[in-house]
Amino acid sequence: MGRFLGRKIVVEATQLARRLRLPALMPSVGKALLFSAALSIAIIEGGFFWGLIFFGVAFYWYFRSMFEWNTFLYSFFVLTLYAYLSTSFLDHATDLGGLSGNTPVVIASLVFGVLFFLLLGIKEYVFLWRQAIFNFISGSLYFFISITFFIADKDSAWAFFSYFLLSFFALYLLIKESIDFFMEDAPKRKKELLVVGSTLLVIEFLSVVSILPIGFLNAAALIVLIVFILEDLVYHHLKGDLDRPIVLNNVTILVICLLFIFATSKLTL
Numbered sequence: 001m002g003r004f005l006g007r008k009i010v011v012e013a014t015q016l017a018r019r020l021r022l023p024a025l026m027p028s029v030g031k032a033l034l035f036s037a038a039l040s041i042a043i044i045e046g047g048f049f050w051g052l053i054f055f056g057v058a059f060y061w062y063f064r065s066m067f068e069w070n071t072f073l074y075s076f077f078v079l080t081l082y083a084y085l086s087t088s089f090l091d092h093a094t095d096l097g098g099l100s101g102n103t104p105v106v107i108a109s110l111v112f113g114v115l116f117f118l119l120l121g122i123k124e125y126v127f128l129w130r131q132a133i134f135n136f137i138s139g140s141l142y143f144f145i146s147i148t149f150f151i152a153d154k155d156s157a158w159a160f161f162s163y164f165l166l167s168f169f170a171l172y173l174l175i176k177e178s179i180d181f182f183m184e185d186a187p188k189r190k191k192e193l194l195v196v197g198s199t200l201l202v203i204e205f206l207s208v209v210s211i212l213p214i215g216f217l218n219a220a221a222l223i224v225l226i227v228f229i230l231e232d233l234v235y236h237h238l239k240g241d242l243d244r245p246i247v248l249n250n251v252t253i254l255v256i257c258l259l260f261i262f263a264t265s266k267l268t269l
Contacts, residue, residue: 036113146220
């Protein structure tokens with residue numbers, strides 16, 4: 001009886017693993033773990049050499065499979081760069097909610113490793129819900145771009161301009177990739193104009209939100225919300241069905257989320 005139940009459990013577990021595509025996921029899991037490990041070592045050890053090792057590992061595992069190598073290339077570039085920048089800032093932070101030592105760096109590295117794993121999964125058609133996962137990755141990257149801009153030391157004009165320009169190009173690449181992914185057949189010139197316009201609006205919002213006394217986490221969440229609303233409006237505009245109800249729906253979502261963000265923020269002047 002025990003053997004029968006044991007075999008039945010093994011068979012059911014095997015069938016479940018196949019339905020979840022676990023065998024296909026395992027290579028991506030290994031690559032993501034190496035990505036996280038290389039990032040942790042690069043930040044903890046510091047220096048040009050370990051940073052070069054991290055970027056080398058990331059590029060090697062991403063381009064090792066040339067299948068659909070350029071589909072999410074912009075997301076990969078932004079993810080790799082901001083994984084290094086954000087984790088570096090975290091390593092130099094002093095107030096981390098009671099966490100000490102290298103724990104914050106390891107946790108952040110694992111988070112970026114998960115994003116790298118998801119990116120590999122949609123790149124190689126491992127996941128079924130590619131659009132939803134792509135939106136999650138994009139939202140996460142918008143969030144980290146905003147946080148990096150908010151917490152970076154921008155005392156000098158040169159530092160502010162550098163982070164402003166870096167944020168602009170990162171946002172441009174991600175918005176462009178998102179519009180291309182969802183509206184591949186739309187006219188290229190029209191898409192490019194809308195992408196540039198959306199990026200300019202977002203970067204202006206980024207500058208304005210950075211001076212609001214709502215905390216950098218809430219501010220970053222607000223930027224993510226604004227980007228997604230703009231992308232939704234652009235999507236419906238390119239699709240040709242942008243109308244008043246869609247605009248009102250997005251405005252309503254924005255107002256409700258704004259009220260929630262300000263209600264949960266510790267406003268300090």
